[in-house]
Amino acid sequence: MSDATGNAPAVPSLASTKRVRRKLTLFGAIGIALLGVNLACALFGSFLAPHPPGDINPGGAFAPPSGTALLGTDYLSRDLFSRLLDGARFSIGVAGLATCIGFLVGMSIGFTAAEIRGRLDMAVTWAVDVLLSFPPILLALLVIAGLGTSLPVLIGTIAFIQSPRVARVARAVALGIAALEFVEVARARGESLASILIREIFPSAVRPLAVEFGLRLSYAVLFMSSLSFLGLGIQPPDADWGGMVRENLPGLYYGALASIVPGVMIGLLVLGINLTVDWLSAGADAQMSEELR
Amino acid sequence: MLALIIRRLVLGLVSLWAISVLVFSATEILPGDVATAILGNQTTEEARAALIAELGLDRPAHERYLAWLDGLFRGDLGTSLATETPVARIVSLRITNTLVLAVATAILAVPLSLGLGLLAAAYPNSLFDKSLTVGSLLVISLPEFVVGLLLALLLAVRLKLLPAVVTSPDFTSLTGLLRALALPALTLLASVQAHMIRMTRAAVLDTMRRPYIEMALLKGASKGRIILRHALPNALAPIVNVVALNLGYLVSGVVIVEVVFTYPGLGRLMVDAVSARDIPIVQATAMIFCAVYVFLTLAADVVTVLTNPRLRHAK
Numbered sequence: 001m002s003d004a005t006g007n008a009p010a011v012p013s014l015a016s017t018k019r020v021r022r023k024l025t026l027f028g029a030i031g032i033a034l035l036g037v038n039l040a041c042a043l044f045g046s047f048l049a050p051h052p053p054g055d056i057n058p059g060g061a062f063a064p065p066s067g068t069a070l071l072g073t074d075y076l077s078r079d080l081f082s083r084l085l086d087g088a089r090f091s092i093g094v095a096g097l098a099t100c101i102g103f104l105v106g107m108s109i110g111f112t113a114a115e116i117r118g119r120l121d122m123a124v125t126w127a128v129d130v131l132l133s134f135p136p137i138l139l140a141l142l143v144i145a146g147l148g149t150s151l152p153v154l155i156g157t158i159a160f161i162q163s164p165r166v167a168r169v170a171r172a173v174a175l176g177i178a179a180l181e182f183v184e185v186a187r188a189r190g191e192s193l194a195s196i197l198i199r200e201i202f203p204s205a206v207r208p209l210a211v212e213f214g215l216r217l218s219y220a221v222l223f224m225s226s227l228s229f230l231g232l233g234i235q236p237p238d239a240d241w242g243g244m245v246r247e248n249l250p251g252l253y254y255g256a257l258a259s260i261v262p263g264v265m266i267g268l269l270v271l272g273i274n275l276t277v278d279w280l281s282a283g284a285d286a287q288m289s290e291e292l293r
Numbered sequence: 294m295l296a297l298i299i300r301r302l303v304l305g306l307v308s309l310w311a312i313s314v315l316v317f318s319a320t321e322i323l324p325g326d327v328a329t330a331i332l333g334n335q336t337t338e339e340a341r342a343a344l345i346a347e348l349g350l351d352r353p354a355h356e357r358y359l360a361w362l363d364g365l366f367r368g369d370l371g372t373s374l375a376t377e378t379p380v381a382r383i384v385s386l387r388i389t390n391t392l393v394l395a396v397a398t399a400i401l402a403v404p405l406s407l408g409l410g411l412l413a414a415a416y417p418n419s420l421f422d423k424s425l426t427v428g429s430l431l432v433i434s435l436p437e438f439v440v441g442l443l444l445a446l447l448l449a450v451r452l453k454l455l456p457a458v459v460t461s462p463d464f465t466s467l468t469g470l471l472r473a474l475a476l477p478a479l480t481l482l483a484s485v486q487a488h489m490i491r492m493t494r495a496a497v498l499d500t501m502r503r504p505y506i507e508m509a510l511l512k513g514a515s516k517g518r519i520i521l522r523h524a525l526p527n528a529l530a531p532i533v534n535v536v537a538l539n540l541g542y543l544v545s546g547v548v549i550v551e552v553v554f555t556y557p558g559l560g561r562l563m564v565d566a567v568s569a570r571d572i573p574i575v576q577a578t579a580m581i582f583c584a585v586y587v588f589l590t591l592a593a594d595v596v597t598v599l600t601n602p603r604l605r606h607a608k
Contacts, residue, residue, distance in 0.1 A: 126304075126307075129304055130304070130307055130308050130311050133308035133312075133586070133587050133590060134308075134312060134315075134583065134586075135541070135544050135545045135583065135586045136545065137545040137549070138544075138545070138548075138563075138579050138582050138583060138586075139315075141548075141563060141564070141567050141579070142315060142316060142319045142575065142579055143319075144567055145319050145566070145567040145570060145572065145575045146318070146319040218434075222436045226436055226437070226438065226549055229438045229549070229552070229553075230548075230549065230552055231564075231568060232564070232567060232568070242436070242438075245438060245439065245442065249442075252442060252446060252450060253450055259442060260446065263435070263436070263439030263442060263443075264435075264439070266435070266436055266439060267431075267434050267435040267436075267439060268434075270435070270436075271430075271431065274430065274434060
């Protein structure tokens, strides 16, 4: 699932200059547009919603679209459109926050291991290998079985699942950077470890890790919505998109939109992230090969 | 080579041990103890103390861990907190259903994905290749449960070909088997196909660029023969690796898909047990799933080592 590069990266002609890598491909544009709409929903959705998410619509449960409910109503006859806008902040916010924390932890561990090497590096590599041998969904189920579910537990669990995967990539990227001369110079200058990691290694690692961030983010969105679908994520009366699919499941047999639309929204969000990452990584490759020439 | 495989085996064992520690500590981090979870809030202090002594919860954690591990090796998985029946009996009722589903999916998914991948490699950048790529990208952008719902909406609600919900699958007749398995197996197929198709296509196309393929081409061998006899054998290692990894992925997929179709397997048993905090069942199902997963990823790595001469002769 982490392998999301769908179409072959656009290969720029050798004679072209830097403008080529910035050229927006069709898929890139679709991706950025999808991502933009979703982010806007997450940031401003609660303000844009025509009704409060808990309000009862007079149309009844699983009503078809009408003037007062643009996408119809859900199983408790609440306006689906308003709830979609309201739920966006959970679907996108939790996944985004968890991925950021996972990156902070994973990068710190991976960079440190690559800079210090030796025993610490070996220990980190083993620990990462062991953690990667857990199926992620089972790890999450175990944590939730022990701690119960709540927003901090959800964010922590997803971050915990992300961090060893990030640490592995960050270590690999940093190994190459740590061998370069400017890092050597910083070491000779007697810079502290934190300073080397943050000011020397991190800036050079940003671009290769940006692609990984996109892949991890789309994974987090899928994972989070799956947990909510299982009833173990965001708890009622709030609902993210995965939770909305779950609560409106009975409507499927009446042909109501209520359980399908949130699911499609998750798909569009993930597709948007994947297409944007594809476009960015194709651009990064082109730029990289240009700089090497 | 042997050292590499042994290292991998040791890592597998260490993983299993780490998993057992984590699975066991799920009971330890439970806020409020197990006794309160069983008796509820309305209970006397004496009843709680009696139950704690009965369950052996007053012993130190490492002692209980060893006792639990010992039981695990002897096939004694404890007693369900909710139904008070032995966990081994509950699990054995469900495990066949999950196995049948997983095997059916594998039989469907592996040949289909390899076939489609080979076809895409035979006609690279054709309309077929491109629509296959875009199609499988679209499908893996959807979570499994949405794919499952869309399939249910189409096949069960609109076309009325299949039942949307299977509560007691009947494996004795072919129609019973088909009716029970079609929707969950198709959903799982959707989530594992993309990786396998793409890897088959990429690996075969990669070997197609080698000089010996050009030789075969000049010799006048047909396209089908070149792909199947010349390119495929050398592309097999990465393909087998990805197949094993995706069969491991079925372990996670099965948990979700069983809930979507209320299929009575181990996955749904585990999710229900997590909601009800029936810890012995959570522990048993988690250990089974993790052991299968560890075994499959181990197999994937060993196959990679065995089929790659560069790794086979590494230090």
